[in-house]
Amino acid sequence: xxxxxxxxxxxxxxxxxxxxxxxxxxxxxxxxxxxxxxxxxxxxxxxxxxxxxxxxxxxxxxxxxxxxxxxxxxxxxxxxxxxxxxxxxxxxxxxxxxxxxxxxxxxxxxxxxxxxxxxxxxxxxxxxxxxxxxxxxxxxxxxxxxxxxxxxxxxxxxxxxxxxxxxxxxxxxxxxxxxxxxxxxxxxxxxxx
Amino acid sequence: xxxxxxxxxxxxxxxxxxxxxxxxxxxxxxxxxxxxxxxxxxxxxxxxxxxxxxxxxxxxxxxxxxxxxxxxxxxxxxxxxxxxxxxxxxxxxxxxxxxxxxxxxxxxxxxxxxxxxxxxxxxxxxxxxxxxxxxxxxxxxxxxxxxxxxxxxxxxxxxxxxxxxxxxxxxxxxxxxxxxxxxxxxxxxxxxx
DNA sequence: ATATTTGTGGAACAAAAGTTCCGTTATCAT
DNA sequence: ATGATAACGGAACTTTTGTTCCACAAATAT
Numbered sequence: 001x002x003x004x005x006x007x008x009x010x011x012x013x014x015x016x017x018x019x020x021x022x023x024x025x026x027x028x029x030x031x032x033x034x035x036x037x038x039x040x041x042x043x044x045x046x047x048x049x050x051x052x053x054x055x056x057x058x059x060x061x062x063x064x065x066x067x068x069x070x071x072x073x074x075x076x077x078x079x080x081x082x083x084x085x086x087x088x089x090x091x092x093x094x095x096x097x098x099x100x101x102x103x104x105x106x107x108x109x110x111x112x113x114x115x116x117x118x119x120x121x122x123x124x125x126x127x128x129x130x131x132x133x134x135x136x137x138x139x140x141x142x143x144x145x146x147x148x149x150x151x152x153x154x155x156x157x158x159x160x161x162x163x164x165x166x167x168x169x170x171x172x173x174x175x176x177x178x179x180x181x182x183x184x185x186x187x188x189x190x191x192x193x
Numbered sequence: 194x195x196x197x198x199x200x201x202x203x204x205x206x207x208x209x210x211x212x213x214x215x216x217x218x219x220x221x222x223x224x225x226x227x228x229x230x231x232x233x234x235x236x237x238x239x240x241x242x243x244x245x246x247x248x249x250x251x252x253x254x255x256x257x258x259x260x261x262x263x264x265x266x267x268x269x270x271x272x273x274x275x276x277x278x279x280x281x282x283x284x285x286x287x288x289x290x291x292x293x294x295x296x297x298x299x300x301x302x303x304x305x306x307x308x309x310x311x312x313x314x315x316x317x318x319x320x321x322x323x324x325x326x327x328x329x330x331x332x333x334x335x336x337x338x339x340x341x342x343x344x345x346x347x348x349x350x351x352x353x354x355x356x357x358x359x360x361x362x363x364x365x366x367x368x369x370x371x372x373x374x375x376x377x378x379x380x381x382x383x384x385x386x
Numbered sequence: 387a388t389a390t391t392t393g394t395g396g397a398a399c400a401a402a403a404g405t406t407c408c409g410t411t412a413t414c415a416t
Numbered sequence: 417a418t419g420a421t422a423a424c425g426g427a428a429c430t431t432t433t434g435t436t437c438c439a440c441a442a443a444t445a446t
Contacts, residue, residue, distance in 0.1 A: 001414055001415060001416095001419090001420060001421050001422080002412085002413060002420080002421040002422030002423070003412040003423045004413060004414095004422090004423080005422090005424095006412095022308070023309065024219065024305055026217065026220050027219050027305070027309070029404080030403075030404060030405085031404090040423085040424050040425055040426075041426075042406085042407085042423075042424060042425070043423065045404095045405070045406080046423075046424090047423095050404075051403090051405090101308060102308070103304065110363070110367055111296065111300070111301055111305070112217055112305060114367070114368070115294060115366065116220070122368075124366070124367055125368030128368065128369060153376075155376065156376035156377075156380055157380065159373050159376045159380075160376065160377050160380035162360075163360030163361065163381075164356055164357065164360060165360075166359075166360045166363040167355075167357060167358075167359045167363075169363075170304065170356075171359070173304055173307040174317055174321045175314060175315075175317065175318030175321065176321060180325075183346075183352045183353065184349075184353050184356045187345070187349055187350065187384065188353065188356075191380065191383075191384060194390060194391050194392080194443075194445060195390075195391040195392030195442085195443065195444075196392050196393040196441070196443050196444090197393075198392090198393065198394095199393075199394075222434080223433075223434060223435085224434090232394090233393085233394050233395050234394095234395080234396075234436095235395070235396085236394065236395090238436080239393075243434075243435075244433090
């Protein structure tokens with residue numbers, strides 16, 4: 001009965017996510033998003049609520065897409081050590097091919113906001129737990145299949161892996177070169193046997 | 194010949210650092226600093242320049258104090274494995290005793306700004322390199338003293354250690370509990386032999 | 387004591403940020 | 417076609433941000 005939206009709701013949300021991902025919450029103004037995406041102010045506020053609501057929606061989108069993909073990879077992988085290795089390679093490559101030095105949106109957001117926004121804190125906490133569980137279960141499967149030694153406790157190893165993946169996202173903003181990444185990845189993977 | 198400042202220049206700089214550390218660059222307004230520190234607007238601008246200059250000064254102060262202390266510890270430590278272990282314990286404790294969940298000011302700043310401010314990028318890069326060198330030299334000494342095995346290349350081990358320390362600063366914003374920290378630290382230290 | 391110099395308090399301001407509101411426009415069910 | 421509904425464009429507004437400016441105050445060298 002009413003006019004249809006002139007923009008794609010998911011596409012705008014995705015682009016807004018890229019803004020917040022790249023420049024942070026406090027570093028991004030509604031105006032910038034409007035200028036770039038070309039939709040009208042009223043449409044933005046009508047559809048997504050205020051700036052903070054929009055931000056929360058983009059963070060949830062990240063959880064459902066990027067984090068979701070990692071979890072699904074871990075759930076379906078046949079070769080667990082290879083799957084873990086490929087996550088590290090992916091992290092490394094994203095820092096040196098193209099413009100993808102944005103790091104991880106979850107990491108960026110928790111560093112900027114977790115101390116000051118309870119809802120953000122809850123999302124990143126849940127995100128961490130979901131990832132930890134996915135890694136833990138994958139490691140258990142790997143151990144049962146004989147792909148990984150049973151010397152390490154699955155959950156402890158999962159936490160250790162995540163710590164190094166997050167460390168790499170910090171390294172991506174630190175001006176470190178490829179050799180730094182290679183050293184870290186080699187040392188981390190040496191533990192995963 | 195002229196009037197003396199009514200405030201302590203170093204003390205105000207230190208307090209401004211705490212603000213930026215806690216709330217980030219874009220999350221902190223000059224007004225907040227003025228309200229809290231009680232000096233006048235003109236004094237602030239006269240002494241430290243604009244907001245960005247003030248921020249850069251606080252970042253350099255952090256480098257000279259906090260990072261400097263770590264480097265000096267590594268340079269003077271007799272027992273290298275113990276020194277490294279104590280850095281991890283320090284990181285762990287600061288997340289659970291008192292209000293120190295601010296993480297590392299360098300890490301926070303590079304995540305927020307390194308992509309958008311060349312001077313910040315240069316400072317955090319230099320900071321990373323100085324720390325890496327300090328760890329590397331300490332590890333070499335530890336190996337020469339027979340405190341550490343020579344299986345690992347000193348620089349690679351240094352990078353790996355830093356990656357895990359930075360990972361912990363991210364974990365401090367992720368709602369992780371003590372057990373998570375303990376697992377990560379135990380696994381990391383198991384590599385340092 | 388005075389001149390010189392620098393610090394201080396606070397008014398003032400331009401620009402940006404974040405949001406609301408409303409008249410107009412497009413869509414579609416009837 | 418028409419009317420109900422929702423989207424759009426953009427004016428407008430309130431705060432906040434970041435900064436400058438200037439009259440006045442205090443310290444000190446002479």
